[in-house]
Amino acid sequence: MPQKSKTDKKPGVCIPWEEKRKEIPKISGDENLIRKIWQGNDALAYTYIWHCLLSF
Amino acid sequence: MAKDMEQLYAERLKRYVTAMRNEKPDMIPIRPFVAEFTAKYAGYTCQEVTEDYNNAFVAARKCAADFDWDAAVSNMVYVWTGLTQAIGLKYYGVPGIDVPPDTGFQYLEPPEEAAFMKPNEYDQLIEDPTGFLFNVWLPRVSTDVTEAGRPTSYRSNLSFLKGGMAMLNYFNAFGTQNELLRRESGTVSAISGILKAPFDILADKLRGYLGLIPDLFERPDKVLAACEALMPHLLHVALSGADPEKNVPIGFWMHRGCVPFISQKHFDTLYWPTLKPVIEEIWAHGHQVLFYAEGSWDAHLKSFAELPDASIVYHVDRGNILDVHKAIGHKFCISGGIPNYLLAAGTPDEVRDCCKKVIDTAAGDGGYIMDASAIIQNDAKTENIKAMTEFTREYGQY
Numbered sequence: 001m002p003q004k005s006k007t008d009k010k011p012g013v014c015i016p017w018e019e020k021r022k023e024i025p026k027i028s029g030d031e032n033l034i035r036k037i038w039q040g041n042d043a044l045a046y047t048y049i050w051h052c053l054l055s056f
Numbered sequence: 057m058a059k060d061m062e063q064l065y066a067e068r069l070k071r072y073v074t075a076m077r078n079e080k081p082d083m084i085p086i087r088p089f090v091a092e093f094t095a096k097y098a099g100y101t102c103q104e105v106t107e108d109y110n111n112a113f114v115a116a117r118k119c120a121a122d123f124d125w126d127a128a129v130s131n132m133v134y135v136w137t138g139l140t141q142a143i144g145l146k147y148y149g150v151p152g153i154d155v156p157p158d159t160g161f162q163y164l165e166p167p168e169e170a171a172f173m174k175p176n177e178y179d180q181l182i183e184d185p186t187g188f189l190f191n192v193w194l195p196r197v198s199t200d201v202t203e204a205g206r207p208t209s210y211r212s213n214l215s216f217l218k219g220g221m222a223m224l225n226y227f228n229a230f231g232t233q234n235e236l237l238r239r240e241s242g243t244v245s246a247i248s249g250i251l252k253a254p255f256d257i258l259a260d261k262l263r264g265y266l267g268l269i270p271d272l273f274e275r276p277d278k279v280l281a282a283c284e285a286l287m288p289h290l291l292h293v294a295l296s297g298a299d300p301e302k303n304v305p306i307g308f309w310m311h312r313g314c315v316p317f318i319s320q321k322h323f324d325t326l327y328w329p330t331l332k333p334v335i336e337e338i339w340a341h342g343h344q345v346l347f348y349a350e351g352s353w354d355a356h357l358k359s360f361a362e363l364p365d366a367s368i369v370y371h372v373d374r375g376n377i378l379d380v381h382k383a384i385g386h387k388f389c390i391s392g393g394i395p396n397y398l399l400a401a402g403t404p405d406e407v408r409d410c411c412k413k414v415i416d417t418a419a420g421d422g423g424y425i426m427d428a429s430a431i432i433q434n435d436a437k438t439e440n441i442k443a444m445t446e447f448t449r450e451y452g453q454y
Binding site for chain 1 (some may be wrong): 065072135136139141142145184186187189190193194197216219220223224252257287288289290291292293296333334335337
């Protein structure tokens with residue numbers, strides 16, 4: 001079972017957190033919280049495009 | 057009353073799940089995949105249930121309340137053309153616009169030279185499937201989305217905003233619909249989640265069937281690599297929509313990956329090796345997959361028999377149900393087998409005779425679910441759907 005394509009974009013991901021994190025110079029608060037919310041919203045975009053392909 | 061419905065729901069869920077695990081329930085479960093029939097029965101046109109999903113939900117619940125069915129799909133019409141129009145999708149024939157108001161929606165496949173993915177774009181798809189869909193595929197399938205690298209537009213921006221919010225609304229509405237089905241009629245929502253084979257996705261939405269066939273001969277390695285690149289994504293989508301209780305199966309819609317659409321060799325080397333591991337992984341997560349084998353997949357029963365016992369439910373459309381039962385009935389639950397032409401053009405007596413034959417053939421030891429061969433559209437006669445339901449209840453007791 002291939003785990004992913006040649007890019008580092010895993011299933012469920014459009015823009016990886018690691019890529020977004022590089023755009024933020026410093027986080028003084030809870031980085032995990034920011035990461036979790038980023039990934040949750042990013043997954044919605046993934047859901048959108050893959051359901052356009054599969055369901056509609 | 058509410059308690060009675062809850063009890064009825066529990067009985068039906070147990071019956072449905074027991075059969076799907078290829079065991080013997082108290083009676084044969086009835087789970088017809090009724091689509092545009094619900095519109096006809098509830099007094100709507102195809103346009104009214106396709107354009108406004110609330111009408112489709114009402115129609116599905118009315119059928120569930122009036123017929124003694126154990127399970128039904130929350131909205132088997134499924135495609136909400138309000139959503140597809142918000143996105144600007146080109147590949148639908150919309151009732152009331154492209155086809156008459158009382159004709160079901162249609163999928164339109166572009167000619168080979170206008171395929172949504174070009175033959176020289178395999179590497180792009182393989183490299184980054186999600187990026188390819190957003191940047192290349194979506195602008196081609198939408199009238200509104202602007203191609204990557206070109207200036208955006210009002211319509212392009214709105215396509216994402218309206219499409220995203222509409223999709224969220226629609227998907228969220230299924231939770232309420234399933235709850236209403238349970239409370240109002242004690243009906244189980246029959247499936248949860250969606251799967252398609254990598255090969256079928258290439259044929260349906262990317263290269264087109266006519267484009268993919270020459271690719272099988274001219275660039276088979278690229279086709280295989282593209283299928284492999286799609287596999288983890290299709291698995292992810294299937295699991296993300298699966299029933300958390302692990303009762304009802306993931307719906308797997310099988311299109312043009314069988315003989316004679318492709319050769320046995322291409323099935324063996326491309327279709328099956330890029331599907332089987334997905335099914336096995338889904339089963340490893342504890343979910344069954346409903347193989348909705350549209351057309352006839354009898355040439356491939358031996359391959360399907362390689363899957364773990366009870367990992368799938370196999371739905372028979374144009375296949376020979378006796379052959380299916382002999383080949384895989386000892387491993388998997390079977391559903392369907394009542395021809396749609398009979399439900400449309402036959403008499404109730406003919407329907408009852410056919411149901412008896414199918415039950416005698418496939419349901420002796422349990423592991424069978426009553427359903428039509430294919431999705432039931434608005435050509436089916438109400439008296440024939442009643443005959444199928446009532447006969448199965450009378451004759452289908454264990």
